[in-house]
Amino acid sequence: MNETTTMDALIDQIQALLEHGNDEEAAQMLRELHPADSAELLYELEDDSRSRMLQLLAWEEVAAVLEEMDQVDMVEMVKDLSVAELADVLDEMEPDMAADLLGGLSEDEAAVLIGEMEESDDVVPLLAYPEDTAGGIMNSARHMLRRFMTVQQAMEFLREYYADEHDLYYLYVLDRYQCLVGVVSLRSLVLAEPQQTLGEIMAEDVMSVPPETDQEEVARLLARYNLLALPVIDDRGRMLGIVTVDDVVDVIEEEATEDIYRLAQVGEDSEIFSPIPQAIRNRLPWLSINMVTAFLSSTVVALFAGTIGQVAILAALMPIVAAQGGNAGNQAMTIVVRSLGLGQITVRDAWRVLRHEISVGVLHGIILGLMVATIAFIWLGNPYLSLIIGLAMLGNLFVASLVGVLVPMTLSRFGLDPALGSSMFVTATTDILGFSLFLGLATFFIQRLT
Amino acid sequence: MNETTTMDALIDQIQALLEHGNDEEAAQMLRELHPADSAELLYELEDDSRSRMLQLLAWEEVAAVLEEMDQVDMVEMVKDLSVAELADVLDEMEPDMAADLLGGLSEDEAAVLIGEMEESDDVVPLLAYPEDTAGGIMNSARHMLRRFMTVQQAMEFLREYYADEHDLYYLYVLDRYQCLVGVVSLRSLVLAEPQQTLGEIMAEDVMSVPPETDQEEVARLLARYNLLALPVIDDRGRMLGIVTVDDVVDVIEEEATEDIYRLAQVGEDSEIFSPIPQAIRNRLPWLSINMVTAFLSSTVVALFAGTIGQVAILAALMPIVAAQGGNAGNQAMTIVVRSLGLGQITVRDAWRVLRHEISVGVLHGIILGLMVATIAFIWLGNPYLSLIIGLAMLGNLFVASLVGVLVPMTLSRFGLDPALGSSMFVTATTDILGFSLFLGLATFFIQRLT
Numbered sequence: 001m002n003e004t005t006t007m008d009a010l011i012d013q014i015q016a017l018l019e020h021g022n023d024e025e026a027a028q029m030l031r032e033l034h035p036a037d038s039a040e041l042l043y044e045l046e047d048d049s050r051s052r053m054l055q056l057l058a059w060e061e062v063a064a065v066l067e068e069m070d071q072v073d074m075v076e077m078v079k080d081l082s083v084a085e086l087a088d089v090l091d092e093m094e095p096d097m098a099a100d101l102l103g104g105l106s107e108d109e110a111a112v113l114i115g116e117m118e119e120s121d122d123v124v125p126l127l128a129y130p131e132d133t134a135g136g137i138m139n140s141a142r143h144m145l146r147r148f149m150t151v152q153q154a155m156e157f158l159r160e161y162y163a164d165e166h167d168l169y170y171l172y173v174l175d176r177y178q179c180l181v182g183v184v185s186l187r188s189l190v191l192a193e194p195q196q197t198l199g200e201i202m203a204e205d206v207m208s209v210p211p212e213t214d215q216e217e218v219a220r221l222l223a224r225y226n227l228l229a230l231p232v233i234d235d236r237g238r239m240l241g242i243v244t245v246d247d248v249v250d251v252i253e254e255e256a257t258e259d260i261y262r263l264a265q266v267g268e269d270s271e272i273f274s275p276i277p278q279a280i281r282n283r284l285p286w287l288s289i290n291m292v293t294a295f296l297s298s299t300v301v302a303l304f305a306g307t308i309g310q311v312a313i314l315a316a317l318m319p320i321v322a323a324q325g326g327n328a329g330n331q332a333m334t335i336v337v338r339s340l341g342l343g344q345i346t347v348r349d350a351w352r353v354l355r356h357e358i359s360v361g362v363l364h365g366i367i368l369g370l371m372v373a374t375i376a377f378i379w380l381g382n383p384y385l386s387l388i389i390g391l392a393m394l395g396n397l398f399v400a401s402l403v404g405v406l407v408p409m410t411l412s413r414f415g416l417d418p419a420l421g422s423s424m425f426v427t428a429t430t431d432i433l434g435f436s437l438f439l440g441l442a443t444f445f446i447q448r449l450t
Numbered sequence: 451m452n453e454t455t456t457m458d459a460l461i462d463q464i465q466a467l468l469e470h471g472n473d474e475e476a477a478q479m480l481r482e483l484h485p486a487d488s489a490e491l492l493y494e495l496e497d498d499s500r501s502r503m504l505q506l507l508a509w510e511e512v513a514a515v516l517e518e519m520d521q522v523d524m525v526e527m528v529k530d531l532s533v534a535e536l537a538d539v540l541d542e543m544e545p546d547m548a549a550d551l552l553g554g555l556s557e558d559e560a561a562v563l564i565g566e567m568e569e570s571d572d573v574v575p576l577l578a579y580p581e582d583t584a585g586g587i588m589n590s591a592r593h594m595l596r597r598f599m600t601v602q603q604a605m606e607f608l609r610e611y612y613a614d615e616h617d618l619y620y621l622y623v624l625d626r627y628q629c630l631v632g633v634v635s636l637r638s639l640v641l642a643e644p645q646q647t648l649g650e651i652m653a654e655d656v657m658s659v660p661p662e663t664d665q666e667e668v669a670r671l672l673a674r675y676n677l678l679a680l681p682v683i684d685d686r687g688r689m690l691g692i693v694t695v696d697d698v699v700d701v702i703e704e705e706a707t708e709d710i711y712r713l714a715q716v717g718e719d720s721e722i723f724s725p726i727p728q729a730i731r732n733r734l735p736w737l738s739i740n741m742v743t744a745f746l747s748s749t750v751v752a753l754f755a756g757t758i759g760q761v762a763i764l765a766a767l768m769p770i771v772a773a774q775g776g777n778a779g780n781q782a783m784t785i786v787v788r789s790l791g792l793g794q795i796t797v798r799d800a801w802r803v804l805r806h807e808i809s810v811g812v813l814h815g816i817i818l819g820l821m822v823a824t825i826a827f828i829w830l831g832n833p834y835l836s837l838i839i840g841l842a843m844l845g846n847l848f849v850a851s852l853v854g855v856l857v858p859m860t861l862s863r864f865g866l867d868p869a870l871g872s873s874m875f876v877t878a879t880t881d882i883l884g885f886s887l888f889l890g891l892a893t894f895f896i897q898r899l900t
Contacts, residue, residue, distance in 0.1 A: 249698070260713065280817075283781050286781070316751035360730060
């Protein structure tokens, strides 16, 4: 909370300086912040204030700020810059972030900018890979160390060629064909004796990924093996680039947000202050699909209009059965989706998961069935009604455990994201089944209920 | 999938070796794996196989494997070790992980083990902090560098005292009172000239946190500022320890899982194969509370039993209004909860968020109200019924946007986790309100419906 307060105060101060024409003073304030904070601040400023600030900052300052933003915000931020200005900024950016920004522009704009750039060689190869793959989040590799270099020589080499490199976590050792043959951590370089060779201190068993690996998988590997960086190599073992832990922290948060939003049936690029039309585009389609499934279940209820007309209290009780099925099904589904997402299970475990969830579902069904039957009996005093709602609850919770496992597993089996759409299927099934089980049983026992 | 296949095959192989009494060969296979993989493998083995394997591994090998596990699994894994054995293992573990393991045992057991340990000095101070704080996830600080040391001296010092240190990302420079005065990254150490002093190359503006900082906040700072480690200091500026990026990656995944599970009303320590009794403990309480709220809304419906008795189709339509309110309310609630969790908004933004969500809610209400009215008219042909369901939908979506914002904001305002319980409140409100609005209007217009 404190952080936000400070940020609000800073924005007010900078706005005030700009209103009084003290642009240079405002720019100076911005320069003293961490780029992550400057990025947030610039994002909050009004459009024309932002343009004035960007003009005052040096290209490398603008580049540092852009590197802290996601693609959408970067594109928004640079929309008033000329081609020449933006090309200068892109030259100063980390290649992976420059590629990310170029990927957010139209193909024509990107081509013109690449023509204007001086250091496009590092960036262009990165454009070939989809953004959410290892290739899309990697940085170009320029670590040309060789195994016969001594620690002393390697340090001199680094001082000469790598003074500006931010992502210096590990040193990769390549052979003459650019193939990766070993890795030396900065830690082991510092701890080694100066006259040892890299060949002596390097680890030869280097973990690496091909460029098409999904970014979530890359994140999982880095997290699992506590790595700071992971090399990306092509099918001949040549080094293409490295993915670093700071990119991965962002990936993990992004992927978690995506899962959370998809489970809640919200477009995954939702933001708290998305413009209203975009907020509606992110949510209305899901609500509309749910409207269709809701009408489906209401036609099921309509089939039993005669029964409800005779015993109106059934209408009061039926949502309980449907809702509990939905809740229990969504519990199981969420655990399955998250465990798939964390790589703890795969589709191959479907049968084992299903057996586990059926046990849980049946036990829940018995317990909740007894509870609902008891409460209904205390309330309404009809033992047949209690029996009916208890049985319907048991049946619906059993089915809830089936669909809670099978829906996400099936989506995953066909290469779809199990977080996307599972809630809808689970809820629709448990609604329709809950209503028809309960009202069907009631119709069968109708003479005992009137 | 490939990974899991390999893991399954490995487990089968090791089980087979153990069955034939080739214990040493099995242990050798285990030794060749990354500790993260050994940990998973040991976890999957049967109890007695696991004990036999643990006996064959050296203490530092057991320690490395335990460091890859969470607290619950660690405690489970060591339950057959004697006090003397476990004390030896604890001595080999990273202090933060040793503290984590000790924290999972009873106080008496922990005290006995600490008495047996040789290197308990690094671990004991860590036990004072709750596990989900900076103090709970930090490692002891032993970086006693001083500003007058040259780069050359610092490297020699590191070679002598830090050869075993895994978490060597930054070098912290302390004054004679153990107060933190600067930081030197390994990168700048390698890139500096040997005769420069640390005082010259260190950054003096070091970001740090007090030990009681929530681990989620620590993770957010590391992610935001792309740090590899963050020092923890007491209120006099003395260095207590460091939190490193590999711990933080785990924290981010844990916190995301916690949010996802709480939003789905599942206990946050759920695991896909939790034993059945624990799975039920994690889910049944939520289902039971939802049963209570479901009965509450069913008493509301029961108030209108007379109306439903006259026009049974109302029972078929009423769940549509309730469900759409629930869906829309949960969409808004989820975005608010996640944005609070990511630190993008705080309770201070409640008013702005509310205005935004009311706009979205009213627009959704108008669109979905028209949709539902149209479909109902096509289906049933009664314009009054269409009008009633359209208006009820509009009203319920308006209220959904209110509760979707106010429920998580209020929980957060009182220091509670907004992910916990919000879904229940939102769904209960939109159910009760959806039923009473729709059935209330129907009762008012009853003569037009029969």
